[in-house]
Amino acid sequence: MDCKGVHIDRRKCLACLKCTEACPSEALTPEAQGYDYENLLSELLKDEHFYRANSGGVTFSGGEPLLQYEFIVEIFKALQSRGITTALDTCGAAPRKNLETILPYTDYVLYDLKIFDSEQHLHYTGSPNEHILSNLLYVAEYIRSSSRKVHLWIRTPLIPDTTATEENIREIGSFLSSHLSDVVERWELCAFNGVCQTKYERLGQQWHYAHQSAMSALQVNELLSVGYSVFPKEKMLATGMIKADAGK
Amino acid sequence: MAENYKLSFVPKFEQSERIKTLEARNQELSKPGGMRQFGDYGDHRCWLNIGPFPKMDELPSRKQGYRMSSEQWGEDYRFLLENMEPHIYPCETIVGEIYWEIGCVRPCGQQGWRQADNADEICKKYDESVSLGGIPGAYGHTCPDLEIILTQGYDQILERIRKSLQKYTDLKNERRASYLRGLEHVCLGCIHYIENYAALAGKLYEETQDPEEKSRFAQIAACCRKIAHEAPDTYYEAVQAIQFSIMFDRVVGHGNGYGRLDLFMMPFYKKGMEDGSLTRKMAREYLAEMYMKLRGQFFSFSGRDASGQDATNEMSWVALEAYDLIGDYNNLGVMWHSDIDPDYYAYACDVLARHGESIPVLVNWDLMYASQLRVGIPAEEAWKVVYAGCQWYCIPGQEWCGHDTSEIRVFEVMQRALHKAAENNVADFESLYQIYVDELHRTMKAYQAAEAAIDQVRGESQPEMYTSLISYGPIERGLDVDAPRGVDWQYSSLNILGIPNVADSFTAIRELVFEKKMYSLSEVVKACGEDWKDNEIMRQRFLCQPKYGNGHDVADEMFVRVCDTMQQVAEGYYNQRGAQPMRPSLFSFMTHVEAKDTFLASPDGRHKGDPLAHGINPQIGASKRGLIPLANSASSVDMRKFMGGSIQVDIQPKFFDGKEERYTYIRDFSNAFxxxxxMQINFHILDLRKLEDAIEHPEKPEYQNLVVRVTGYCTRFVTMSKEYQRDFVDRVNHQTMN
Structure with a gap:
């Protein structure tokens, strides 16, 4: 610390978090918090009345919840036993066994399909997508054979110049139409947002999209139209930050 | 004039030209500095300020010399009413307004008991209590039963008074006979006032050529001639009788509620609809007129009936529709319960969402009922409970508890405890907490003694005689509603100031002083005494400890403990007037702002001079996790133990951008809560930027009708003082409802 304030050399950081304990003003705070089963369930059940008021429930999202599937299964079991809806928000990049274990306790599957072209997928995410598509087909089979109602929502994040291309949307839509039209309830195009910008800053990291503005309604609507050409319109919607005025 | 105002809401019903004219006059009276301006609070006054009473020299108490006597109080009251000149304005069908309260012409409230022979003794006890953070101040804030007026009429009431007077005269109970002579004056004054209106309407009828106006004057004259003596028969007469009755009650003083309008108006509505003399539109407009004239009196709708079934009826709808028609300053409550008609509740939430002005208040009937049962009120009476003011509720006509006017400042109790614990160098948190409990007992004892001393003279020094006229007990007992046993239920309702601050301070002290041992208690007391001077890092540590209002277990447990301690201590003390216990209410009216300069800095990280938390709303800036954690914190305490407690929920309108059926968000959130x-939610949908701009530019036309619920009451934002406006906008404004 000097007259310019506190500097953190991230190269030396061991993530011991002692700095956050020492910080008197919460200028430094942990980005995450650990929970055991009892504590997490107790925290989730605080909102129980709110889940019931509008048929809401608990969603586990990323990171990647399938990587902690054993823990989540136990929580899902407890929630379902109380009649609380459970949802899994996954990118699908996990061993099949993890999915097999968790699906029986899941009411909603929110499944990311980011990029249809496997090479592109590898380029941007570090992994090809064959197993992701394969897992998705498994989810579909599970839903078809299940006596229980399980909802499947596909979500495609619209990242400028990466996923937000006509070609990518058309390919994903065609795939969904060909293989999953009977089980997909909705397909969301999730418009890019920059709300993680400050987190990158707090962690001292550069972000490729630091100066990327929100998408315009025109841009999003064009991609929706592409989707409509290959997938049922009534199941599609756009979410996220959309600049209304710029599209006019 | 009618063209000069704009509606600030999306209308569901079209305003007729007549309603527009009445609304325009209403707004003219309510503008900043207008005849309804009431100090810092805004357009909160129910009477029109036309200057001092012109016949002060002829007032009975001036001519005879002041006596601390309910009989003379009644004479003054009658004189005041008989000398209020009637006025009927264009387009009106509901008439009657008042220009003075009794307090304008004779000592009332604290000034009343200060005239007592033993005033020195009372003052000594009062000052002792105040010095310890116990503020006795009870007056009004009860709920008489308008059904008495609607079913008996003034002649019948007068007959009851005279019969009782004869009885106590025969039995040589001069004290009670004297009270009843005063009550006779009050009743005669009311009759005279209404007859004045009948006469004026008759005169205008003769002078007017316009057929529409002529018809209206005939209607008013016939109605007033009748209800000056008899109970009303028609819906219109009933509305007019309520208008007069509430005005008469307001002459007594400010602050009562008026009950379940939907229940007691239903027979009149039904009769009118059946015989074809009434339409729903007419019913709505008569009530809307009354709302505009009454100035935000508290009425409540729905709840349950005597058999526990949903009490929602067609009048519950009409009563809300009347507000929906005009918007404006109102204090209406919808009493939620788990079996409430879902369509009606959806409409109530829709009204809230479209108007955004915290009207109606949403309040939990099931909890109010349970709270009344808990203190021993039998079920056959308890079901009548009604939300009747800011955060409080009572049994109409049977209860006088001084709601919302007395206060225990636990913040001051804590400060004494901290000093004492620091001096004694206590070793652990429990020892500190025990000192706090001991100090709370000290405050309660002093408060109990002061209130008992005032209760001794209250019925004669500050009677509430019109309220007594429409309550159960005072006429037959010859005792005022606020005199000992004047009515059956006379708990002492105590507002509690600073609970979140005390809880958060204790949470921080336990952790930093007794667990981590980073500071000594003496250092904390010293730093607070010096407003954290040169101790900003220390302040930050205290400020960053877990705070109530975030669904945080540690903070909420301390909050519950502090609340429960207050309740357990208070209920061990009984008052003199009813031999009934003190019942805390988790609310403060405005003292969290008004008295802020007297409060030192506190170990929750608060600076000296900052406002305290309002009621059970978190300290400003302390709620960081959003609305649902806040709601969970606020409902962590068992509200059946308390006489009310509300949370303020102020949503930014942009949350609703692009969302359809906004009301569902309010409905679902409140159902879950x-x-x-x-217990209670005051819901606003207000644009913070607009409020900021309205502070700077109160003259802009679009801000003239911006109504806000400040704590428990509503007012036009631009009529409040800047300080109160600032406190309002500094409250947490939630971006979302998560």
Whole structure:
């Protein structure tokens, strides 16, 4: 610390978090918090009345919840036993066994399909997508054979110049139409947002999209139209930050 | 004039030209500095300020010399009413307004008991209590039963008074006979006032050529001639009788509620609809007129009936529709319960969402009822409970508890405890907490003694005689509603100031002083005494400890403990007037702002001079996790133990951008809050930027009708003082409802 304030050399950081304990003003705070089963369930059940008021429930999202599937299964079991809806928000990049274990306790599957072209997928995410598509087909089979109602929502994040291309949307839509039209309830195009910008800053990291503005309604609507050409319109919607005025 | 105002809401019903004219006059009276301006609070006055009473020299108490006597109080009251000149304005069908309260012409409230022979003794006890953070101040804030007026009429009431007077005269109970002579004056004054209106309407009828106006004057004259003596028969007469009755009650003083309008108006509505003399539109407009003239009196709708069934009826709808028609300053409540008609509740939430002005208040009937049962009120009476003011409720006509006017400042109690514990160098948190409990007992004892001394003279020094006229007990007992046993239920309702600050301070002290041992208690007391001077890092540590209002277990447990301690201590003290216990209410009216300069800095990280938390709303800036954690914190305490407690929920309108059926968000949130044990929500949908701009530019036309619920009451934002405006906008404004 000097007259310019506190500097953190991230190269030396061991993530011991002692700095956050020492910080008197919460200028430094942990980005995450650990929970055991009892504590997490107790925290989730605080909102129980709110889940019931509008048929809401608990969603586990990323990171990647399938990587902690054993823990989540136990929580899902407890929630379902109380009649609380459970949802899994996954990118699908996990061993099949993890999915097999968790699906029986899941009411909603929110499944990311980011990029249809496997090479592109590898380029941007570090992994090809064959197993992701394969897992998705498994989810579909599970839903078809299940006596229980399980909802499947596909979500495609619209990242400028990466996923937000006509070609990518058309390919994903065609795939969904060909293989999953009977089980997909909705397909969301999730418009890019920059709300993680400050987190990158707090962690001292550069972000490729630091100066990327929100998408315009025109841009999003064009991609929706592409989707409509290959997938049922009534199941599609756009979410996220959309600049209304710029599209006019 | 009618063209000069704009509606600030999306209308569901079209305003007729007549309603527009009445609304325009209403707004003219309510503008900043207008005849309804009431100090810093805004357009909160129910009477029109036309200057001092012109016949002060002829007032009975001036001519005879002041006596601390309910009989003379009644004479003054009658003189005041008989000398209020009637006025009927264009387009009106509901008439009657008042220009003075009794307090304008004779000592009332604290000034009343200060005239007592033993005033020195009372003052000594009063000052002792105030010095310890116990503020006795009870007056009004009860709910008489308008059904008495609607079913008996003034002649019948007068007959009851005279019969009782004869009885006590025969039995040589001069004290009670004297009170009843005063009550006779009050009743005669009311009759005279209404007859004045009948005469004026008759005169205008003769002078007017316009057929529409002529017809209206005939209607008013016939109605007033009748209800000056008899109970009303028609819906219109009933509305007019309520208008007069509430005005008469307001002459007594400010602050009562008026009950379940939907229940007691239903027979009149039904009769009118059946015989074809009434339409729903007419019913709505008569009530809307009354709302505009009454100035935000508290009425409540729905709740349950005597058999526990949903009490929602067609009048519940009409009563809300009347507000929906005009918007404006009102204090209406919808009493939620787990079996409430879902369509009606959806409409109530829709009204809230479209108007955005915290009207109606949403309050949990099931909890109010349970709270009344808990203190021994039998079920056959308890079901009548009604939300009747800011955060409080009572049994109409049977209860006088001084709601919302007395206060225990636990913040001051804590400060004494901290000093004492520091001097004694206590070793652990429990020892500190025990000192706090001991100090709370000290405050309660002093408060009990002061209130008992005032209760001794209250019925004669500050009677509430019109309220007594429409309550159960005072006429037959010859005792005022606020005199000992004047009515059956006379708990002492105590507002509690600073609970979140005390809880958060204790949470921080336990952790930093007794667990981590980073500071000594003496250092904390010293730093607070010096407003954290040169101790900003220390302040930050205290400020960053877990705070109530975030669904945080440690902070909420301390909050519950402090609340429960207050309740357990208070209920061990009985008052003199009813031999009934003190009942805390988790609310403060405005003292969290008004008295802020007298409060030192506190170990929750608060600076000296900052406002305290309002009621059970978190300290400003302390709620960081959003609305649902806040709601969970607020419902962590068992509200059946308390006489009310509200949370303020102020949503930014942009949350609703692009969302359809906005009301569903309010409905679902409130359903969950109430099912989880929450008591009351005051919901705003207000644009913070607009409010900021309105502080700077109160003259802009679009801000003239901006109504806000400040704590428990509503007012036009631009009529409040800047300080109160600032406190309002500094409250947490939630971006979302998560």
């Amino acid at each position: 109430f099912n989880g044990g929450g």
